[in-house]
Amino acid sequence: QDEDSGTEVGEGADEWAQSKATVRPPDQLELTDAELKEEFTRILTANNPHAPQNIVRYSFKEGTYKFIGVVNQLAVHFSQVGNLIPKDSDEGRRQHYRDELAAGSQESAKVVISETEILEEEEEPKESEAEAETEAGSQTDMPAAEAAEKVNEEELMTPKQPKEQKLTNQFNFSERASQTINNPLRDRECQMEPPPRTNFSATANQWEIYDAYVEELEKQEKTKEKEKTKTPVAKKMGKMAMRKMASMESQSDDITKVTQAAKIVERMVNQNTFDDVAQDFKYYEDAADEYRDQEGTLLPLWKFQNDKAKRLAVTALCWNPKYNDLFAVGHGSYDFMKQSRGMLLLYSMKNPSFPEYVFSSESGIMCLDMHVDHPYLVVVGHYDGNVAIYNLKKPHSQPAFRSSAKSGKHTDPVWQVKWQKDDMDNNLNFFSVSSDGRIVSWTLLKSELVHTDVIKLKVEGSTTDGLDGLQLHTVGCGTAFDFHKEIDYMFLVGTEEGKIYKCSKSYSSKFLDTYDAHNMAVDAVSWNPYHTKVFMSCSSDWTVKIWDHTIKTPMFIYDLNSAVGDVAWAPYSSTVFAAVTTNGKTHVFDLSINKYEAICNQPVVAKKKNKITHVQFNPIHPIIIVGDDRGHVTCLKLSPNLRKMPKEKKGQEVQKGPAVEIAKLDKLLNLVREVKTKT
């Protein structure tokens, strides 16, 4: 605005000289009228323009940088340090005093000597002061003056009367000290025997840690058990016995601890020798079966034999229900004339060269059975009519329990024994059948075998009048029996006369049903594992017959050209079964494939005179064991054709299970029945 007015004035002055046109400089700010009239206020403040406006200091209390509110606005333009000191300050007084001393030296010195208050002080400071006075040098005065200040400040307050001050001698300093007698030191030592040390090193593996934990757990469990069983005394005795056993074990020879390892090694060695057989067992499937239409073969795997049982025929075979590689072989003799001892051997497929367990008995073993729930209990029936139970857990060679003439043994050879379910008091019991015509139920009460006659087999229609009007019944001789899988009380008995009786455990005198089965003695009867109505029988009259127990005539009859020793149903199919004959052949039938002929017909034993006596299917693996009368047991693998499952229709899932099996067999039976009703 000022500029504007300035230019206007200037312009106005030149107006009369020039034209009225106003000349604006080219870079003059263009403002509107309103803006031109705007008033601007200007303020004078005392702020220091050089002072920074934004000083920031770190605040430790808050831990952040903070603005300082007030900034020092002081601007120093000129400063000079002067050298004037105030009169009343210490330094000022000193100077004044100095000046006075210098002015009147002698007079003041005398006054000082006479007026000195401190008389007891040493003469030395006095002397020094005197010296100081005579010298009248400012240097000595200074220390004097200072010393005087230190000693007596009050005197200095009267500067006009300089006094004699006491001086501490800074040059002749003497120190006074005293020392007490040092006690003589004596060393006392005591040394003990060092504690025995051993070096300990161990690795901390994962399994060592795990082992430690497991041990702890076991200890805890043991203490818990001990607490629980503290009250019953009998158990305590048991524990004592156990402890004794434990200590005995630790005393026994090192060599016995190797049993386990030795067993494993033996099996390993056997595995090497029989390596190809083991491989076959597991993996070999006969590929040729595809081309063989519907027949199958039996592949021989292992052969089990033992020197001790060489002369004895295999009279019984049984697979262990729990351990699928363990089976029991009973040895005895079928020959009526030559009766000798018997043997019970248990083999494992893992070790074909030697049995796992060996038991020998005086009389030949005719039959055996293994308990389903207690797979270590084996019951055997002897040729002399005795029955015995062997406990595999205890390695005695004697049976655990034995019947005797007193306890009601049979008077004729026992042909078959079978375990039953535990009775109501949880006692073990089993049945036995013998040619003396009695079917006996034995119960194991506490350690004795107690027998109960269940049925006496009578030959119907053959009561003869004996002496004294007694009615003698000719006793039928039972040779085989089998219990129904589901209906517990029902069972079948085969006799020497060729008849099969269906009996019940509850009725001791009457049979439920009689079948005229064979012309010669019935060697084996067996219920079908799936179908509840079907059973099978075989006999020395060369035939195998399949029955429906509701119908009196057999459904199927097979003639095998030689006395049939044994039949067995396959556990995996309701239509497959195997039969063995005395000419050394094994026949396998599958009713769903071929109703009239065997699908496999194979000689299994080496020499022709070797009769096969028994056959058993393994519950899990596709193998069968066959025993002959030379004491050998041969293990054979079933080829795939023999184990055919029903073909799945396209799109449908394969149904497995007993229902299917039953249905399969039913179909066949219906066919047969239809045929029969027609004829």
Next chain:
Amino acid sequence: AEVEETLKRIQSHKGVIGTMVVNAEGIPIRTTLDNSTTVQYAGLLHQLTMKARSTVRDIDPQNDLTFLRIRSKKHEIMVAPGNVAFHLVFKASSP
């Protein structure tokens, strides 16, 4: 006892050259081979068995070594470890 019989049977098995029983410290208790061979085998195989067992158990502590087979060109060595002792069979390799 039974163990003796088993050992005898193993020794008489076809192809078996020698058997050895070694205790937990690695000292052979029973052997059918000569002394120097026995000592050598016992020492070497003891360590190997321990190592093998340690490996198996490290991987899964609930597992344990059942047996160990070492097949070489000339022979096959079979070791069955036990808690207290281990058992060694020395067999000719099948051709």
